[in-house]
Amino acid sequence: xxxxxxxxxxxxxxxKIRDRYPFLYLEHGRxxxxxxxxxxxxxxxxxxxxxxxxxxTLLLGPGTSVTHEAVKVLASLNTTVxxxxxxxxxxxxxxxxxxxxxxNLKKQIELSGDPKKSLAVARKMFLARFPEEDISNKTLRExxxxxxxxxxxxxxxxxxxxxxxxKGRSYTxxxxxxxxMTNQIITSANAALYALVSSVIHSxxxxxxxxxxxxxxxxxxxxxIADLYKEELxxxxxxxxxxxxxxxxNRHLVLEEFRNRVVASDLLVRCPADIISLLELKK
Numbered sequence: 001x002x003x004x005x006x007x008x009x010x011x012x013x014x015x016k017i018r019d020r021y022p023f024l025y026l027e028h029g030r031x032x033x034x035x036x037x038x039x040x041x042x043x044x045x046x047x048x049x050x051x052x053x054x055x056x057t058l059l060l061g062p063g064t065s066v067t068h069e070a071v072k073v074l075a076s077l078n079t080t081v082x083x084x085x086x087x088x089x090x091x092x093x094x095x096x097x098x099x100x101x102x103x104n105l106k107k108q109i110e111l112s113g114d115p116k117k118s119l120a121v122a123r124k125m126f127l128a129r130f131p132e133e134d135i136s137n138k139t140l141r142e143x144x145x146x147x148x149x150x151x152x153x154x155x156x157x158x159x160x161x162x163x164x165x166x167k168g169r170s171y172t173x174x175x176x177x178x179x180x181m182t183n184q185i186i187t188s189a190n191a192a193l194y195a196l197v198s199s200v201i202h203s204x205x206x207x208x209x210x211x212x213x214x215x216x217x218x219x220x221x222x223x224x225i226a227d228l229y230k231e232e233l234x235x236x237x238x239x240x241x242x243x244x245x246x247x248x249x250n251r252h253l254v255l256e257e258f259r260n261r262v263v264a265s266d267l268l269v270r271c272p273a274d275i276i277s278l279l280e281l282k283k
């Protein structure tokens with residue numbers, strides 16, 4: 001079995017945001033309540049007390065169940081519960097307390113609703129990708145054109161580096177197999193990255209539907225943030241893995257390599273910090 005992103009996590013392992021720890025991922029077990037405290041019973045029968053009072057988000061992976069009473073206690077503690085795929089590489093649903101602190105969401109709405117403030121956030125998102133270019137007066141359309149050209153050049157550069165025949169990005173919704181191998185890997189890795197970013201966004205009390213660059217899609221803010229990490233986590237991986245596939249897509253190899261890159265890049269620490277910085281949220 002491949003190593004997990006988070007295994008036997010202690011408080012010392014978790015990145016802290018303000019007075020809470022953002023994530024704890026669990027799979028194959030049961031979340032219950034014992035004397036008003038949350039406990040985790042693993043598939044092997046091991047029992048662990050969960051620090052729910054200082055936990056922002058609980059990620060429930062495959063093979064998990066949670067009791068009604070546990071959900072009530074988690075809601076009373078303002079702990080968000082997300083139902084995700086293996087290692088949180090797919091995002092299915094989220095449960096949030098309706099009385100949770102809405103400061104971050106209000107700030108996101110305020111920034112997105114003001115054209116000048118929204119553009120300022122977008123420029124900050126592009127700044128790291130164009131460090132040598134003055135983008136202070138660029139419109140959103142101009143920024144997106146720059147980004148499109150940058151990504152196309154990056155594709156060509158990676159194709160040359162890994163000796164891949166590249167005909168451009170293509171994806172048929174609902175039928176990934178119609179794409180070539182490199183495109184299949186990009187699509188799969190993108191989905192995994194979107195799942196992780198969705199979990200981060202929800203853990204911060206923000207909405208995935210309120211974006212600054214993307215629009216007209218179900219999860220514009222997820223796509224905004226994911227774009228910050230695709231070069232290192234998705235594109236290089238896709239081109240480097242293509243020769244190893246030998247023409248047959250290997251999902252386990254893709255997810256294993258993606259997990260390794262997520263851990264090496266310290267994404268679960270960087271992503272919350274980057275969002276807080278971009279939106280100038282309270283830490």
